Amino acid sequence: MNKILACLLLIIFSVKCFAQTPNRVLYVVDGIPVVDEPKEDEQPRSDEIDWVKVVTNPDSIKQAGYGGKLDKIIYLNTKAYSQRTDAVKSIPSTKTMTRKNGLWHLKDAFTPYSGPFIDYFMNGRKQGEGVLKNGIIDGIRTMYYPNGNTRYFYTYANGVENGASEEYFINGKLKQKGSFVDKKQVGLWQVFYSTGKLKGESSFINNKQSVSKEEEKFYALMNKGLSLMQEEDYAAVIKKLDAAEKIKQSYADLYFYRGTAKLDLFNFDDAILDLDKAIAIEPLYMEAIANRAFTRLRKYQFKDSRTLSKTKEVTVLAAKDNVPIPKDDLDKICADLNLAYTLGDTKPMILDAMKEYCK
Known part of the structure; x- marks a missing residue:
């Protein structure tokens, strides 16, 4: 990935990328003031920038008319903007x-x-x-x-x-x-x-x-499974989705939810098999891709773990830190994390896992 010009400015001006900061800096991109911090894939790369102008003169800042007390305005024009008629x-x-x-x-x-x-x-x-x-x-x-x-x-x-x-x-x-x-x-x-x-x-x-009677029965089982998922009764979820699978096999959501239920029961290998099925049917299934990455991670984090507590519905295990992960599985984990991120999953747990395991 090319370096983002805003992050180069971070080094020079000590301000957070594309955000109004305690230093009271405003970015104006293609004439539009930036209020909300954008996702990384929406930020301009250095090769997409035409020019940058930094204004620190108080009178010039005041004349800009953006209101508020600002220490600096950073104007940035993209090449795409410059090429517009x-x-x-x-x-x-x-x-x-x-x-x-x-x-x-x-x-x-x-x-x-x-x-x-x-x-x-x-x-x-x-x-x-x-x-x-x-x-x-x-x-x-x-x-x-x-x-x-x-x-x-x-x-x-x-x-x-x-x-x-x-x-x-x-x-x-x-x-x-x-x-x-x-x-x-x-x-x-x-x-x-x-x-x-x-x-x-x-x-x-x-x-x-x-819908047909058969599909009506299928969706009723799926909805009941999702309801049980909310109640964290994962064994019952699996039973409902097993019944649904007998009616309709080529439905990605079924395998995603069943795989997720198996993950929550620490049945990692079977969970991966179901998530594999979901992704085979829908290769861009962002949630399934992310869950498969974390299933592989948890498989090693909870390997040879001890039970902290156990009830009929929930088992709590002690996770291990800094566990060794075979290269083949680590490559699969990082490939899934990167694909999930590319598809739009920018949750902190995704970013943290990418930073820790995919250097």
Whole structure:
């Protein structure tokens, strides 16, 4: 990964990357002030930056008009921004607008905005676009992944879902499609795996979902299993999902939840087998990929462990620190952690595990 220019600035200016810090620093990227700290994959790399300007003069900072007491403003323009035409640059972003009574307004405008808008990631790539009519979304609203692929689009009429919608995986494959009428699902809805294989479909007629008796039984068992998962009765979860598997075998979620239940029962090898099945069916199953990494980790952390307490439902074991992990398994763990992170799992436990085991 290329070094992120903001982190180079961290070395020079001793401030946190892309955040308003105790040093009272404001970043302005492509003319838009940065309020919330972005994910790492949304931050511009050094090769995506056109220029940087640092302003420390108090009078200049005051004239910038961003309000508050600032010690420094760091202006940054991306190459993507510099390559936009003036016509595209003139299209506003919702990140520069204010929302009053649920309606989007341009800065200091008294009336709601009507017209196109485009939002961007901090690296200058398009994040989303659409049209506002009197401050309300109207028409097709499209969102994108940081890699440029379409994430989803929905069709709106006066702020309400009306018309076709589609969602996509990060690899560009169709994930789901269907239509709305007044925010209600209507007609045929289809869900797919990232391989292109159909995951399931159903029809909505008069606000009711139509499924076969067999599928109705399958989903009833799945829902009961999820309910038992919340109650932490993992043995019962496995029994329900075993019964569901007899009805439908090619369903990734079944193996994910059953594998997770087995993980919670410290049945690591069987848990990995189920998570393998889930990922074989859905190769971009972020949660299953992350759980498989931690299942392999726990397998070694709890190897030859002693029991601290045990009840009918829960067994508590003592984990070991700094346990040796064979290289083959460590490579698998790190591959899963990195893939889960790439797919959007940026939870602290993922980052901590990557830092500790995948140097």
